[in-house]
Amino acid sequence: MAINKPTIIIFIATVAALVIPAASATEHIVGGDKGWVFGFDYQTWAFQQHVYVGDKLVFNYPVGKYNVFEVGDAGWEDCYASSKQKGLTSGHDVITLETPGNKFFICKAKNDEGKWCCEEGSMKFYITVLAANEPAPPGKLYVVGDDKGWTLNVDYQAWANGKKFNIGDQLLFKYPAGKHSVFQAIDETSFKECIPPNADEGLSNGYDIVTLDAPDTWFICGAPDHCKKGMKFFVHASDPSKSPGFQGSRKLIPPKL
């Protein structure tokens, strides 16, 4: 029996379509080794994942302690899930991400001290699921100061000097709202002298994300004297368009914590 060429091509295409998604599906353990626990910053974790349709999210926690609800963006914002909705409660909940777009997850329980896990324990996040053929988002997300966040008495220049930044990378400044702020000094001189630009050019949410879009950026805190006390650093970013990975800017909704 002769098999003609189109048949073979269709056959190969079919096999490829069946095999490739399965082979590339990834399990993302929510919170990594920490699992699904009270007081972990899941939003930052989610921003650091590259998630594709077909991938799975795995929530690990002691049975009975917490739960998982997939909600809409309003439910995520307000920590709300309808009383009719049944959450996941197995302690090892696996959710397959079947469509692209933003997916929202919350916990609806109280911890041992009677505190709400979503409202008070930041057990909530959204994650952006990419279509199989979408390019990986460019850039890396760095938490400024790592676990210390954006605060006094940290050597931020030493923190920045240890890293190779690219244009398109993002810096996340975490701090209690009202205590600090984030400004980009307009040049090296205003950086050295701690002169912030206009007040309306600063960020002050406490969870501020800045995309590096220029080779040189100077960051300073706008709170009185904080810059002079060391809340300042300079970042040099290379241009990754010279490497094949860069594909435009990354879309984000800032979380409201």
Ligand SMILES: [Cu+2]
């Ligand atoms: Cu400050």
